[in-house]
Every structure is written in C-alpha cells, then in structure tokens.
Amino acid sequence: MDARQRLETTTDGRRDELVALSHGVHGDAEVGFEEHRSSQRVAETLAAGGFTVEHGVAGLDTAVVARAGSGPLRIGICAEYDALPGIGHACGHNVIAAAAVGAGLALAEVADDLGIEVVVLGTPAEEGGGGKVLMMDGGAFDGLHAAMMVHPAPFEAAQMTCLAVQHFEVRYRGRSAHASAYPQLGVNAADALTVAQVGIGLLRQHIRPTDRIHGIVTDGGDAPNIVPHRTGGTWYVRSRTLTELADLYPRVQRCFEAGALATGATVGFDEPGPAYSEFLADQALCELYTAEAEAIGRQFPSPEQEDTALAGSTDMANVSLAMPSIHPMLGIDARGAVNHQPEFTAACVTPTADRAVRDGALAMARTVVAATEDDAVRDRLLARAYEAPRRS
Known part of the structure; x- marks a missing residue:
C-alpha cells in the first residue's frame, strides 16, 4: 500500500x-x-x-x-x-x-x-x-x-x-447632562461618533477600489434624556497590502479625531490585536x-x-x-x-x-x-x- x-x-x-x-x-x-x-x-x-x-x-x-x-x-x-x-x-x-x-x-x-x-x-x-x-x-x-x-x-x-486589515476600537468621552433641561451643559459623545461616520462616508470617495472601511457602534449612551457622555465602536480598515494599509489607517483615524474636535469630546483608540497582512x-x-x-x-x-x-x-x-x-x-x-x-x-x-x-x-x-x-x-x-x- x-x-x-x-x-x-x-x-x-x-x-x-x-x-x-x-x-x-x-x-x-x-x-x-x-x-x-x-x-x-x-x-x-x-x-x-x-x-x-x-x-x-x-x-x-x-x-x-x-x-x-x-x-x-x-x-x-x-x-x-x-x-x-x-x-x-x-x-x-x-x-x-x-x-x-x-x-x-x-x-x-x-x-x-x-x-x-x-x-x-x-x-x-x-x-x-x-x-x-x-x-x-x-x-x-x-x-x-x-x-x-x-x-x-x-x-x-x-x-x-x-486583504491586509487593522482591527481597532474607538471610544469617546464627553459630559452627561439632562438632554432637555440642561443640554448646554453636556458634551455629546454620540455626536462625535456621528461626525466621524459622516467623515468616513465622505472619505470613501477618495480611497482605492480595493480599500474597505466598516464598523459597528458598540456603545451609544444610556437613555434618550441623558446627553451621552460616552460612545464607542469597533472598526476594520482593509487594504491590498500592509503598505497601503499604513496610508489609509491614519486617514480613518483623523475622521474620528474630527468628531472629537467638533464636539469637544475626547477620543482614544485601542488595537486588540496585530495587523493582518496580505x-x-x-x-x-x-x-x-x-x-x-x-x-x-x-x-x-x-x-x-x-x-x-x-x-x-x-x-x-x-x-x-x-x-x-x-x-x-x-x-x-x-x-x-x-x-x-x-x-x-x-x-x-x-x-x-x-x-x-x-x-x-x-x-x-x-x-x-x-x-x-x-x-x-x-x-x-x-x-x-x-x-x-x-x-x-
């Protein structure tokens, strides 16, 4: 045999x-x-x-x-x-x-x-x-x-x-307040994430056809009558190679930074694991x-x-x-x-x-x-x- x-x-x-x-x-x-x-x-x-x-x-x-x-x-x-x-x-x-x-x-x-x-x-x-x-x-x-x-x-x-990919988590921190009585005292972390997602949507017009950007919101606040003091999400950025990924990833991060700048919230990033290559x-x-x-x-x-x-x-x-x-x-x-x-x-x-x-x-x-x-x-x-x- x-x-x-x-x-x-x-x-x-x-x-x-x-x-x-x-x-x-x-x-x-x-x-x-x-x-x-x-x-x-x-x-x-x-x-x-x-x-x-x-x-x-x-x-x-x-x-x-x-x-x-x-x-x-x-x-x-x-x-x-x-x-x-x-x-x-x-x-x-x-x-x-x-x-x-x-x-x-x-x-x-x-x-x-x-x-x-x-x-x-x-x-x-x-x-x-x-x-x-x-x-x-x-x-x-x-x-x-x-x-x-x-x-x-x-x-x-x-x-x-x-495709090469980088997984990452984003988190915003703002300030809670009564959403009706004292909205002016709040810093809306959910708005920061909304601004970031709009920025990513616009960025997609100017990326390679082989690039991918996608994610989910994992934390959107506690209740509609409380200005969200925190939000978070998990996102993937993909490109053909690690070299192209190194170009795209910072551009996506800047969209999230723009959300923080627009609202006054703070933003932080975590990478739960290493980047995957081509x-x-x-x-x-x-x-x-x-x-x-x-x-x-x-x-x-x-x-x-x-x-x-x-x-x-x-x-x-x-x-x-x-x-x-x-x-x-x-x-x-x-x-x-x-x-x-x-x-x-x-x-x-x-x-x-x-x-x-x-x-x-x-x-x-x-x-x-x-x-x-x-x-x-x-x-x-x-x-x-x-x-x-x-x-x-």
Missing part, C-alpha cells in the same frame, strides 16, 4: 471521529481566546492519535501545538476553532479544525517514511486578535518549513484573495494541492468562473510572509448563503460540510506527500526553517 492509499485508509477510518469533532466544535461556538472546550477537543483527539501535545503555548491558554514524526522536513497544519459573536461558526472554523486534525492523524501514520515531522497548531482568535501572529512571536512556529490550512466557502479555490501564497504548493484535491474529486471553477471580487482577511496571511504557505477554499453547498451569515452557520454541520472535513484532511495530507516527492520543492522548503525574531 503506497503513502496516498495509507492516508485515505486512515482518514476514512477516522471519518466518524473527525465529523464528531467538527460538530462538537460547532456546538461549543466559543469566541476568540475563549475556545477552551474546542481547543481541548482538538488536543485530546491528537493525543489519542499518538501526538505529543502541548496545550497553552506562547502564553495563550487556548493555543495548541502537537507533534508526530521525526523527519527533517517540518510541516505545520493550522486548526482554527474560534466562532463569531452572535452567529457562531458562520465561517466554518469547526470544519477547519477537524480537517487539520484529520490531516495530522493521517500524516502521522507515514511521517517517518516520508521524512517529515507533522505539527498541528491549534490557533485561537483568527476572527480578531491575531492568534497566529502571537504564536509566531512566541516561538510556536519555530522550525517549520511550510504551513497550510483549508477554509470552507461557497466555492472551491486554490487560494484566497486576501497573503503571499506559495504557488508550487498551490499547484500540488490543486492536483491532489482534483484527484479525490474536488472540482475547481475555471478562471472565468472564479469570484475575484471576494476578499477577506486572515492572520494566516502573516504566516505566509514568514514561510511557504497555502490557504485553499473548500466549497460546501450553503444553498446561496455566504460566510458570516447565520445560514452558513447551519450549512457547516451538513453532509456537504462533513464531506469537506474528510476531503480537506486528505487533500492536505496528499499535498505533503507530493511535496516530499518533488525534489525541487522539498529542497527549497528545507533550505530555510522559520525562527521568530528575537527581541533584545
């Missing part, structure tokens, strides 16, 4: 276990940095499969690093398991987690024969918080030669169109993945059918700038729903999503085999292992 056959036998033999893991993570629906049960499920499944597991790495309670095999080529497979607030696993991170675990368990069976060490990384807080960036900074990715993951979507794609996909690994995924029955759209307008953001992009990486999209039948809709949440525990768990695991595992068989790819990957920059 060759390596690919062994991978398929292992994956299909564990299919029920992997689907149960996917459904369990989906049912937990824990948000970023709070994925205690989900990360524990991942860690326990890998430990039962013979991995050496460390839970709570890089100073993050819900980060996991699991290792199997002793070969010189070290391949990282990333598992995400954080849910979105309010609508749960509407981005299918339960599928991502189970597929990553499945790929790891399959590869562990052939790791020594292939000359690899397979490292499954449970990475918290992708939806905001930058868990992978924090894990890289903390040394959890040290020694890896390449990394990969898969992501469910309404379509199949070898790589994801990805994605630099490794084309050779993308081509290997596409061939292996097609070999097990996945179907990719033609270039004319691809949805090039879709553009999200991910902290896996930061990993791609540090080492060869891929982030293919696994198509599931969501009946017209798209990521970040509650209907997509429901679709992520259907038979089509369960098939994506199996196929995603097997396609990634086969891609690793293909990379070891291609001398040029293998030698290129082995030429440089990642090491986190050391701060003095």
Whole structure:
C-alpha cells in the first residue's frame, strides 16, 4: 500500500471521529481566546492519535501545538476553532479544525517514511486578535518549513484573495447632562461618533477600489434624556497590502479625531490585536494541492468562473510572509448563503460540510506527500526553517 492509499485508509477510518469533532466544535461556538472546550477537543483527539501535545503555548491558554514524526522536513497544519459573536461558526472554523486534525492523524501514520515531522497548531482568535501572529512571536512556529490550512466557502479555490486589515476600537468621552433641561451643559459623545461616520462616508470617495472601511457602534449612551457622555465602536480598515494599509489607517483615524474636535469630546483608540497582512501564497504548493484535491474529486471553477471580487482577511496571511504557505477554499453547498451569515452557520454541520472535513484532511495530507516527492520543492522548503525574531 503506497503513502496516498495509507492516508485515505486512515482518514476514512477516522471519518466518524473527525465529523464528531467538527460538530462538537460547532456546538461549543466559543469566541476568540475563549475556545477552551474546542481547543481541548482538538488536543485530546491528537493525543489519542499518538501526538505529543502541548496545550497553552506562547502564553495563550487556548493555543495548541502537537507533534508526530521525526523527519527533517517540518510541516505545520493550522486548526482554527474560534466562532463569531452572535452567529457562531458562520465561517466554518469547526470544519477547519477537524480537517487539520484529520490531516495530522493521517500524516502521522507515514511521517517517518516520508521524512517529515507533522505539527498541528491549534490557533485561537483568527476572527480578531491575531492568534497566529502571537504564536509566531512566541516561538510556536519555530522550525517549520511550510504551513497550510483549508477554509470552507461557497466555492472551491486554490487560494484566497486576501486583504491586509487593522482591527481597532474607538471610544469617546464627553459630559452627561439632562438632554432637555440642561443640554448646554453636556458634551455629546454620540455626536462625535456621528461626525466621524459622516467623515468616513465622505472619505470613501477618495480611497482605492480595493480599500474597505466598516464598523459597528458598540456603545451609544444610556437613555434618550441623558446627553451621552460616552460612545464607542469597533472598526476594520482593509487594504491590498500592509503598505497601503499604513496610508489609509491614519486617514480613518483623523475622521474620528474630527468628531472629537467638533464636539469637544475626547477620543482614544485601542488595537486588540496585530495587523493582518496580505497573503503571499506559495504557488508550487498551490499547484500540488490543486492536483491532489482534483484527484479525490474536488472540482475547481475555471478562471472565468472564479469570484475575484471576494476578499477577506486572515492572520494566516502573516504566516505566509514568514514561510511557504497555502490557504485553499473548500466549497460546501450553503444553498446561496455566504460566510458570516447565520445560514452558513447551519450549512457547516451538513453532509456537504462533513464531506469537506474528510476531503480537506486528505487533500492536505496528499499535498505533503507530493511535496516530499518533488525534489525541487522539498529542497527549497528545507533550505530555510522559520525562527521568530528575537527581541533584545
């Protein structure tokens, strides 16, 4: 039995276990940095499969690093398991987690024969918080030669169109007063936020077509008869690259500063996590993945059918700038729903999503085999292992 056959036998033999893991993570629906049960499920499944597991790495309670095999080529497979607030696993991170675990368990069976060490990384807080960036900074990715993951979507794609993004929180502080009897004594923090949003609306005329600015109001005051002394919001600013983001982000901040200037309120900003970068996909690994995924029955759209307008953001992009990486999209039948809709949440525990768990695991595992068989790819990957920059 060759390596690919062994991978398929292992994956299909564990299919029920992997689907149960996917459904369990989906049912937990824990948000970023709070994925205690989900990360524990991942860690326990890998430990039962013979991995050496460390839970709570890089100073993050819900980060996991699991290792199997002793070969010189070290391949990282990333598992995400954080849910979105309010609508749960509407981005299918339960599928991502189970597929990553499945790929790891399959590869562990052939790791020594292939000359690899397979490292499954449970990475918290992708939806905001930058868990992978924090894990890289903390040394959890040290020694890896390449990394990969898969992501469910309404379509199949070898790589994801990805924008750089900065998440930030804004807060205004004014002065409360009776809104009818003594309005002249108040400083209206809600007005400051209104002015800022008008400024952002006008700014949109003068930004690149690939830029994105969007946010929500998280605090609008206490009661209509009290001049709001505080308001707040959470916002995202996105651009094609970190360089373009560095140009746009201050312009957006100035809109919020204008709100403070106009009303007399004070303004402050917080960044809950690092900026996410653009994605630099490794084309050779993308081509290997596409061939292996097609070999097990996945179907990719033609270039004319691809949805090039879709553009999200991910902290896996930061990993791609540090080492060869891929982030293919696994198509599931969501009946017209798209990521970040509650209907997509429901679709992520259907038979089509369960098939994506199996196929995603097997396609990634086969891609690793293909990379070891291609001398040029293998030698290129082995030429440089990642090491986190050391701060003095």
